[in-house]
Structure formats: C-alpha cells, structure tokens
Amino acid sequence: MTxxxxxxxxxxxxxxxxxxxxxxxxTFKEDLGRWLRSTVLGRKDPFSPExxxxxxxxxxxxxxxxxxxxxxxxxxxxxxxxxxxxxxxGKSTLLKILSRITRPTRGRIRGIGRVASxxxxxxxxxxxxxxxxxxxxxxxxxxxxxxxxxxxxxxxIAFSGVEKFIDTPVKRYSSGMYVRLAFxxxxxxxxxxxxxxxxxxVGDAEFQKRCLGKMNxxxxxxxxxxxxxxxNMQSIQTLCTRVMLIEQGVLTSQGKPAQxxxxxxxxxxRYDFVKTWPSVSEAPGNxxxxxxxxxxxxxxVGNQSIIDIRTPLQICFSFTCLAADINLCLGVHxxxxxxxxIFDVSSVPQQIQACTYEAKCTIPGNFLNxxxxxxxxxxxxxxxxPLFYLEECLSFEVEDYRENYAWxxxxxxHVRPAFPVQIRPVSGT
Amino acid sequence: xxxxxxINARSGWLRMPIRELSLHRDLLFRLVRKDFLASYQxxxxxxxxxxxxxxxxxxxxxxxxxxxxxxxxxSSPSPLFYLLGIICWNxxxxxxxxxxxxxxxxxxxxxxxYFSRIIVPCSYLLANFARFGIQFLLFLLLFxxxxxxxxxxxxxxxxxxxxxxxxxxxxxxLGTGLIFASLTAKYRDIQNLLSFLLRILMFVxxxxxxxxxxxxxxxxxFLLNPLTILIEITxxxxxxxxxxxxxxxxYCSILTLLILVSGILLFNRRDGIVMDVI
Numbered sequence: 001m002t003x004x005x006x007x008x009x010x011x012x013x014x015x016x017x018x019x020x021x022x023x024x025x026x027t028f029k030e031d032l033g034r035w036l037r038s039t040v041l042g043r044k045d046p047f048s049p050e051x052x053x054x055x056x057x058x059x060x061x062x063x064x065x066x067x068x069x070x071x072x073x074x075x076x077x078x079x080x081x082x083x084x085x086x087x088x089x090g091k092s093t094l095l096k097i098l099s100r101i102t103r104p105t106r107g108r109i110r111g112i113g114r115v116a117s118x119x120x121x122x123x124x125x126x127x128x129x130x131x132x133x134x135x136x137x138x139x140x141x142x143x144x145x146x147x148x149x150x151x152x153x154x155x156x157i158a159f160s161g162v163e164k165f166i167d168t169p170v171k172r173y174s175s176g177m178y179v180r181l182a183f184x185x186x187x188x189x190x191x192x193x194x195x196x197x198x199x200x201x202v203g204d205a206e207f208q209k210r211c212l213g214k215m216n217x218x219x220x221x222x223x224x225x226x227x228x229x230x231x232n233m234q235s236i237q238t239l240c241t242r243v244m245l246i247e248q249g250v251l252t253s254q255g256k257p258a259q260x261x262x263x264x265x266x267x268x269x270r271y272d273f274v275k276t277w278p279s280v281s282e283a284p285g286n287x288x289x290x291x292x293x294x295x296x297x298x299x300x301v302g303n304q305s306i307i308d309i310r311t312p313l314q315i316c317f318s319f320t321c322l323a324a325d326i327n328l329c330l331g332v333h334x335x336x337x338x339x340x341x342i343f344d345v346s347s348v349p350q351q352i353q354a355c356t357y358e359a360k361c362t363i364p365g366n367f368l369n370x371x372x373x374x375x376x377x378x379x380x381x382x383x384x385x386p387l388f389y390l391e392e393c394l395s396f397e398v399e400d401y402r403e404n405y406a407w408x409x410x411x412x413x414h415v416r417p418a419f420p421v422q423i424r425p426v427s428g429t
Numbered sequence: 430x431x432x433x434x435x436i437n438a439r440s441g442w443l444r445m446p447i448r449e450l451s452l453h454r455d456l457l458f459r460l461v462r463k464d465f466l467a468s469y470q471x472x473x474x475x476x477x478x479x480x481x482x483x484x485x486x487x488x489x490x491x492x493x494x495x496x497x498x499x500x501x502x503x504s505s506p507s508p509l510f511y512l513l514g515i516i517c518w519n520x521x522x523x524x525x526x527x528x529x530x531x532x533x534x535x536x537x538x539x540x541x542x543y544f545s546r547i548i549v550p551c552s553y554l555l556a557n558f559a560r561f562g563i564q565f566l567l568f569l570l571l572f573x574x575x576x577x578x579x580x581x582x583x584x585x586x587x588x589x590x591x592x593x594x595x596x597x598x599x600x601x602x603l604g605t606g607l608i609f610a611s612l613t614a615k616y617r618d619i620q621n622l623l624s625f626l627l628r629i630l631m632f633v634x635x636x637x638x639x640x641x642x643x644x645x646x647x648x649x650x651f652l653l654n655p656l657t658i659l660i661e662i663t664x665x666x667x668x669x670x671x672x673x674x675x676x677x678x679x680y681c682s683i684l685t686l687l688i689l690v691s692g693i694l695l696f697n698r699r700d701g702i703v704m705d706v707i
Contacts, residue, residue: 100436100543108437117542124542128467137463140456141544
C-alpha cells in the first residue's frame with residue numbers, strides 16, 4: 001500500500017449485484033432444483049449471479065441487477081464527503097458496503113480505523129433495551145470498552161435531549177427520539193470514520209442544525225472523516241469538502257461541492273419541463289378535452305440555471321377542445337410532493353369552441369419554500385361538472401437559497417414569502 | 430486503535446472466531462446478560478423459573494413415564510435420573526433453537542451496524558450455559574441429598590470425564606445451531622423442520638429412558654447419536670448406571686469437532702451475503 005498516510009478509505013472497483021423480485025421467497029425446493037441442474041447434471045444455472053458481464057444490459061429474464069458499477073474513489077483523513085444522486089441511484093448501497101452491512105459482489109475496500117454508521121431511521125438499537133443500555137451496546141459494537149463509553153455517557157445523553165427517557169426501552173421512543181439518540185451515540189463515540197445516510201431529515205430543524213454542526217465539528221477538530229448522503233443541497237454545500245454524484249450505480253462526477261451540486265440539479269431537472277403531444281388521438285384527455293402541451297418556464301434571473309426559491313415559474317399549457325359551446329373553467333392545483341395542496345387557482349368561466357387554446361399562470365418568485373412540487377389540472381364545465389382531471393402532470397423542485405444566514409436546517413412551511421419581520425428600537429428600557 | 434480493515438467480495442471460510450471473540454469481550458458479555466435477562470422480563474416469578482421449569486418437568490416425567498407407563502430408570506432414583514437428562518437436553522435444545530434464530534432476531538441490528546456476527550450465537554450459547562450452570566447446581570444439591578439418604582447411587586471416577594462431556598455438549602449445540610442459523614437465514618421453512626427434528630431427537634436420545642432398555646440390536650444405532658453417549662456417561666459418573674465406553678466418547682469428540690468446524694465455516698460463508706436475503 002503506497003501513500004496510505006492520508007488516505008483513510010480506498011475503494012477499488014466496487015460492484016454490487018442484487019437479485020430482483022423474489023428475494024424473500026427463497027425456498028429450499030427451488031434452490032435444490034437449481035443445484036441439481038447445475039451441479040449434478042452439469043447444466044448452466046440460469047440464475048447464476050456471476051453469469052453475464054457486469055454492466056451488460058439488464059436482462060428481465062435474469063432477475064439480477066447491478067446496484068453499483070465499478071465505483072472507485074479515495075477519501076482522506078478529515079474530509080467531509082457528500083454523496084448525492086436520485087433515489088435508487090445506489091447511494092445507500094454504497095454506504096451499506098462501506099459500513100460492512102453487505103458485501104460487494106466484486107472489488108475491495110481498504111480502510112483504517114473505527115467506522116460508525118447511521119443508516120436509515122432505526123440504527124443498531126435493540127428494541128427491548130433501554131436508551132442507556134443501547135448506548136453501551138453500540139459502543140461495544142464499535143469496539144469500545146465499557147470504561148471508555150462511561151466517560152462519554154453524559155455528553156451523549158445531553159446531546160440527544162432524551163434524558164427523561166434514557167432508562168425507557170427504546171421501543172417506546174418516537175422516531176425523532178430514536179434518531180437523536182442514534183446520532184448522539186455515533187458522533188460521540190469517537191469513530192475515525194462516520195457514515196451517515198439521509199436520517200437527519202427525521203429530527204426537527206433545531207436538532208438537524210445541531211447534528212450538522214457536530215459533524216462539522218468532529219471533522220475539523222478531531223479529524224474524523226465523514227461520508228454522508230443528503231438530499232438537502234444546502235447542507236451538502238455548506239458542510240462538504242467534496243461531493244460525489246452517483247447516477248444509476250455509476251460514480252459520474254466528483255469534485256467541489258458547488259460545481260457538482262449545480263451540475264446535478266441542472267441535469268436532473270432538465271427533462272420534465274416540456275411535454276407535447278402532436279397527435280390528438282394519443283394526447284391525454286377524453287371526448288371533450290385533449291392536452292396538447294405542458295410547459296414549465298422558469299424566469300431565470302441573470303445566468304442562473306436552477307430553480308430556487310427566488311425564481312418565478314410560468315406554467316404554460318395548451319389543450320384542444322373537442323366539443324363546441326362549453327362553459328369552461330380551468331383550475332391549476334399545486335401540491336407538495338407529500339400531497340398537501342398549496343393552492344387551487346382557476347380561470348374565469350368562459351364559453352369555448354372546438355379549437356385549440358393556450359393557458360398560462362405564473363407562480364411568483366419568493367413565494368414557494370424549497371421542496372418538490374407537482375401540478376394537476378382540472379377542467380370544469382358549468383362551474384361544477386368536472387370534465388377532465390389530469391393529475392401530477394408537471395413536477396419540479398425548488399432549491400433553497402439563503403443569504404446572510406449561517407443556519408441551514410430545513411425552513412418550515414410550504415410557502416416562504418418575502419415579507420420579513422421588521423424590528424425597530426423603541427425608546428426607554 | 431487505528432486498525433486497518435479490508436472489505437472484499439469473498440468471505441473467509443477459514444476464519445476462526447477466537448480473535449474476534451476476545452476483541453469484543455465487552456460486547457459478548459453484554460449480549461449474554463441481555464439474553465439472560467430478556468427471557469425473564471415481564472414474568473411474575475422471574476429467575477425462579479430457572480429452577481421451577483426443570484423441577485416441574487421432572488415431576489411430570491416421574492408421574493407419566495415412571496408411575497403410569499412404568500419406564501425403568503435403571504437402578505437410579507428417578508428424580509435424579511430425569512433431572513439430569515432434562516437439564517442436559519434443555520441446554521442442548523434451547524441453545525440450538527436460540528442460535529438458529531440469530532439472523533431473524535438480530536435482523537434489525539445486523540441491517541444497521543457491523544460487528545463480527547458470530548458473537549451473537551456465542552452469546553446465546555453462553556446465556557444458556559449460565560442457565561444450565563444454575564440448574565446443574567440444583568441437581569448437585571439434590572444429588573448430595575440423595576447421596577446421604579439413598580444408597581442406590583454410586584458416583585465413580587467417570588465424574589472426571591464430565592467436564593469434557595459438557596465441553597462436547599456445548600460444541601455440539603453451537604455447531605448444530607450455527608448450521609441451522611445459516612440454513613434458516615436463507616430458507617425459512619427450515620425453522621419448522623428444526624423444532625420437529627428436535628422433538629424426534631429427544632425421543633431417540635435417552636432423556637426419559639435409559640439406554641439399557643433399548644433392545645440390543647438397536648443399541649449400536651442409538652450409540653451413533655452423540656447425545657446418547659454424553660447423557661449416558663454423565664449419568665454413569667453421577668449415578669453409577671449407564672453406558673460408559675471411552676471409545677464412544679472418542680467418536681463423540683471427533684464428531685463434535687466436525688460439526689463445530691462445519692458450523693463455523695457455513696456461518697462464515699453466509700455472513701455477508703445473508704443480509705441481502707433477509
């Protein structure tokens with residue numbers, strides 16, 4: 001091993017394969033049959049994981065797929081590395097391999113030092129044990145002696161904020177308490193490498209802030225190496241020294257946070273903005289209404305290329321009316337990704353004929369909070385008779401943007417209008 | 430402190446867990462304590478069950494097998510005869526059952542953190558051994574009582590082989606448990622099979638009857654079962670009746686070693702691929 005002085009993790013050509021579909025129904029009979037065919041009769045096993053070159057096109061008959069393809073990278077001591085990518089891109093699989101929960105199918109990883117990991121919501125806690133006993137259990141799992149853990153115990157309990165329940169079995173904890181305690185344990189037990197998956201989204205804003213601060217702290221002061229997955233681009237950009245982008249199991253780019261993040265946002269948002277249907281018969285709709293075009297037009301400020309909370313958004317669409325003389329009213333519904341309706345705006349009812357119309361609606365800048373949204377359209381006849389409802393026809397994400405704030409927790413609320421609270425001095429005390 | 434590690438695709442078959450166990454002593458004993466305490470949580474009598482359970486079973490066996498069915502206990506007093514068989518059998522069968530559930534009971538932890546997986550089966554074994562130890566003290570108490578009151582028992586030098594018998598019984602439990610843990614991790618149906626197999630095994634082992642009542646032509650078949658050998662030798666040492674051949678003990682040692690090693694190998698092999706299956 002050369003140059004391992006600063007390198008703390010070296011990942012060499014990692015591949016990971018998963019079996020799709022019937023993972024849980026592995027029955028003895030099926031495997032016995034396979035074993036008989038392949039070993040005794042000498043035929044090729046059609047389900048063999050090693051068959052076929054890795055990276056070859058996924059064959060639907062062969063129920064295997066590559067979650068990670070040829071990932072290689074190095075991490076130096078004290079770095080904070082952010083991993084970004086879409087859901088299902090392989091980020092969590094990578095963290096699972098790094099924290100030794102599962103093995104890679106090929107390749108190897110070499111590293112130095114204690115690894116603490118925080119994957120998904122419930123960490124390595126035993127349900128029946130109390131919070132205190134779980135702190136010890138996790139410490140022991142990390143390879144710490146009871147004495148070392150006892151020294152850290154008060155700090156951990158204080159940080160987690162669950163003092164009152166520390167002797168209650170963790171099965172009675174709320175998911176927020178669970179995560180708080182889990183993070184407190186992982187961050188305080190002096191790991192050399194801390195691996196954190198998108199778990200902090202569960203806690204409240206105040207706790208998220210403390211966690212991100214703590215991660216920053218232990219990397220700066222104790223030289224702990226942090227690898228974390230997040231969908232919060234703001235925290236990725238603020239905390240990380242380097243960002244890696246994983247797309248469909250491939251490490252496509254890595255480098256300076258600002259660069260990788262803006263590249264990622266730009267390309268991942270490019271596609272959904274325009275949809276057109278040249279032929280009426282294939283267009284979505286029914287015997288009254290056919291949608292011909294849907295478009296989301298961000299009103300960029302300067303050379304900006306991502307939608308953030310400042311960007312006004314124009315929703316443009318055209319539709320063909322197939323019936324004559326309809327008193328039509330058209331509504332635009334905006335929902336958050338979790339399904340809460342933000343608004344329902346509609347047009348003035350008007351008489352329309354059998355031809356193609358265009359409609360527009362603008363969501364002003366400095367109105368929506370950061371988050372993912374989708375739009376549904378509704379066509380109503382005579383103000384009460386629904387003709388056609390097109391659900392989730394456009395979706396977009398609004399990125400966070402903040403100036404003059406050192407705080408990067410999730411901002412509360414569905415909207416973030418720009419009317420700040422005014423403070424002025426009044427005389428006297 | 431800063432120990433280097435490596436993760437790769439193949440799990441080491443031949444990795445023996447001794448180093449890992451000594452490195453993770455604190456963890457091992459924490460899990461043992463947890464297993465031990467967990468089984469008596471939310472019970473009224475708590476740890477009293479450790480004594481009560483074998484005593485109740487002994488009384489039942491005396492009533493059913495001795496009094497009603499008239500099964501012989503050789504020349505030994507039936508409480509001692511049954512109690513010894515029961516605590517040995519319980520140790521064996523509880524250990525195997527617990528160990529075989531390793532991956533199911535610990536799935537939530539194994540899914541989130543890494544530590545050497547073999548610590549869990551070892552902790553189950555130790556917890557059961559602790560329980561066995563306590564029950565064994567109960568037996569010794571009863572044994573001393575009978576030794577003074579009753580002239581029918583003849584403890585002898587075979588007592589010296591009993592520590593070896595207990596080591597073999599532990600190894601046999603661990604090895605068999607590991608084999609089943611590896612199998613049940615992949616095939617859930619094995620769990621049902623296991624409780625059935627254990628029941629059968631209890632009937633073909635001399636727990637409720639002495640080997641001496643088995644017809645001669647089946648005896649050599651029964652002596653293939655290592656449990657038969659271990660229980661018979663233990664009984665002979667304490668009570669003075671039972672089959673006691675050192676050749677059988679030698680055979681039993683070799684078989685135990687084989688089972689234990691293949692259990693560890695199989696478990697090591699499963700380790701790492703198993704979490705993708707559960």
